[in-house]
Each structure stands twice: as structure tokens, then as C-alpha cells.
Amino acid sequence: SQTIHQWPATLVQPVGSPLSLECTVEGTSNPNLYWYRQAAGRGLQLLFYSVGIGQISSEVPQNLSASRPQDRQFILSSKKLLLSDSGFYLCAWSDRDWHEKLFFGSGTQLSVL
Amino acid sequence: EDKVVQSPLSLVVHEGDTVTLNCSYEVTNFRSLLWYKQEKKAPTFLFMLTSSGIEKKSGRLSSILDKKELFSILNITATQTGDSAVYLCAEFLSGDKIIFGKGTRLHILP
Numbered sequence: 001s002q003t004i005h006q007w008p009a010t011l012v013q014p015v016g017s018p019l020s021l022e023c024t025v026e027g028t029s030n031p032n033l034y035w036y037r038q039a040a041g042r043g044l045q046l047l048f049y050s051v052g053i054g055q056i057s058s059e060v061p062q063n064l065s066a067s068r069p070q071d072r073q074f075i076l077s078s079k080k081l082l083l084s085d086s087g088f089y090l091c092a093w094s095d096r097d098w099h100e101k102l103f104f105g106s107g108t109q110l111s112v113l
Numbered sequence: 114e115d116k117v118v119q120s121p122l123s124l125v126v127h128e129g130d131t132v133t134l135n136c137s138y139e140v141t142n143f144r145s146l147l148w149y150k151q152e153k154k155a156p157t158f159l160f161m162l163t164s165s166g167i168e169k170k171s172g173r174l175s176s177i178l179d180k181k182e183l184f185s186i187l188n189i190t191a192t193q194t195g196d197s198a199v200y201l202c203a204e205f206l207s208g209d210k211i212i213f214g215k216g217t218r219l220h221i222l223p
Binding site for chain 2 (some may be wrong): 032034036042043044045046049051057088090094099100101102103104105106107
């Protein structure tokens with residue numbers, strides 16, 4: 001069966017520090033991969049998505065970037081965090097046969113202080 | 114400007130009531146309309162709608178799409194406290210882009 005791993009669950013970082021959030025999927029190949037951010041009381045904001053290795057579509061880049069070094073690995077990064085980067089980050093994947101059905105990871109709560 | 118607009122943003126009802134959640138969307142690059150339920154952290158898939166007027170149903174939940182008026186509704190009948198959650202509407206667009214609305218926070222009182 002397919003599983004998605006996202007870590008860490010909680011992260012507290014100072015302003016100006018770097019960020020690396022990792023997401024991996026098991027049990028499937030060539031998935032679509034997505035990064036979303038959810039601010040308190042808000043919906044899911046699409047940050048990046050990828051339909052294949054090396055293919056990254058950016059929605060609100062600003063000081064965040066994403067990479068897909070392997071088929072089932074999606075990494076969200078920042079060189080210097082801002083206060084406004086605080087939020088709940090969710091990784092998700094979908095199968096090539098059913099693109100619309102997203103399976104989400106358990107999320108990372110990021111607090112930038 | 115938000116492409117997917119949900120209403121109401123929050124709703125409090127009593128157990129046993131029926132609720133209707135609304136979602137309007139934009140037509141550009143539209144392929145399908147999605148509904149998800151977020152209880153704690155990870156949203157879970159409820160429905161995918163691609164054709165107008167065809168109701169999708171799962172137990173007490175049902176949903177329908179109107180492609181002429183560009184909206185969808187999610188109905189929950191005989192609500193239970195376990196239905197308390199944030200309900201998210203999303204557009205599936207060309208290129209496999211998925212855009213969510215702000216969600217409706219539903220609270221069911223016992």
C-alpha cells in the first residue's frame with residue numbers, strides 16, 4: 001500500500017535561518033507531488049507542484065523553493081526564513097491514474113520567531 | 114483574488130440538522146471540482162465532480178455541480194458530532210494544478 005512520510009512534525013526556527021522540509025512517498029511510482037501552506041483559519045495555499053522529476057511549478061515562490069531529486073521525494077527549502085513563513089505545511093501526492101485524489105501527509109507546523 | 118470561494122466560512126448547527134455548503138469557482142482551465150474533509154491535520158478526499166447535475170453520494174453526504182453557474186454544493190443530512198470539520202472545496206485545473214478555497218468550518222452541537 002502507498003504511504004506518505006512528512007517530517008518534522010513541528011519546527012521552531014529563528015528568522016533568517018534556513019529551512020528544509022522533506023516528503024517521501026512509498027508504494028507508487030511517478031506520482032504528482034504538491035506542497036501547500038495553511039495559515040491559521042485559512043484554506044490551503046498551493047506553493048509548488050511537480051508532475052515529474054525535475055519538473056517544478058511555482059505558485060508563490062518568494063523566498064521558498066522546491067526540488068524533486070528523486071521520483072518520490074519532494075523537498076521544500078528556504079535560505080532565509082521570514083516571520084511570514086510561519087504556518088502549517090502539508091505535502092500531498094496523487095496517483096497517475098487518479099490525479100484529482102490527493103493523499104496528504106501529517107503536516108509540519110513551522111513557527112518562525 | 115480567490116479563484117475558489119466557499120461560503121459560509123463557519124457554521125454551527127445542532128445534531129440532526131441538514132447543512133448546505135457552497136463553493137463557487139472560475140472556469141479558466143477547469144477540469145473538475147473536488148471536496149475534501151479536514152478533521153485534524155490531513156484532509157481526506159470526499160468527491161470529484163466533472164458533470165453538471167449528476168449527484169455524487171456517500172452515506173449522508175452528497176454533492177452536485179452546476180457548470181453553467183460555476184458552483185457546487187455539499188449537503189450533509191442528519192448531521193452528527195463526527196461531521197465537525199473543515200470542508201474544503203478545490204478546483205482541478207489543466208496541468209494537474211489543484212487550488213483550494215478557504216474552507217467552511219462546521220461545528221455540530223450535541
